[in-house]
Amino acid sequence: MLDADFFRRWMTATAASVDREAERLTALDSAIGDADHGSNLQRGFTAVAAELDKETPATPGAVLVLAGRKLISTVGGASGPLYGTLLRATGKALGDAPEVSEAEFAGAFRAGVDAVTRLGGAAPGDKTMVDALVPAVDALGDGFAAARTAAEEGAAATTPLQARKGRASYLGERSIGHQDPGATSVALLVAALAEADAK
Known part of the structure; x- marks a missing residue:
């Protein structure tokens, strides 16, 4: 079962990974974006990560809703609303349960991915974050490592x-x-999920 601490580890691992890879992400974005x-x-x-150091949400859903809200309020461009929506919708789908199974998380993450596709209007093949999100959520039933591989591919x-979408x-x-x-960056997020599970 996955508790609030697991989801805090996921967000902390994501923050560390994005920090390490920020220059590479910006280099990719300089070729085709802003x-x-x-x-x-x-x-x-x-x-x-700083907010989760100050606050300790008691449930998996609360961790992700807090993270999503913080991303929407601090990240400019399209990525803030999209990542914020992904995490908030996933967190809301998890509800108030103190622990969730991997299958419950997979279902909630699919709700988050669906919310992103509605917001951005993108489908697989449009060359957006959806091209990594959809394979990842499809593979989650086989475990976090499978989801990481699917997102990277x-x-x-x-x-x-x-x-066909976006800048x-x-x-x-x-x-x-x-x-x-x-x-x-979605591949980094999903890799951090596998990393959090390994700890």
């Missing part, structure tokens, strides 16, 4: 695609040949 994805997410998840598979879509064919930064 060159701010890494710095924006770094600011957001640093704020989430989904992110890599965005490279040959032409962007990169303005580039048309020039977006081809660049890995999507949003899908890449």
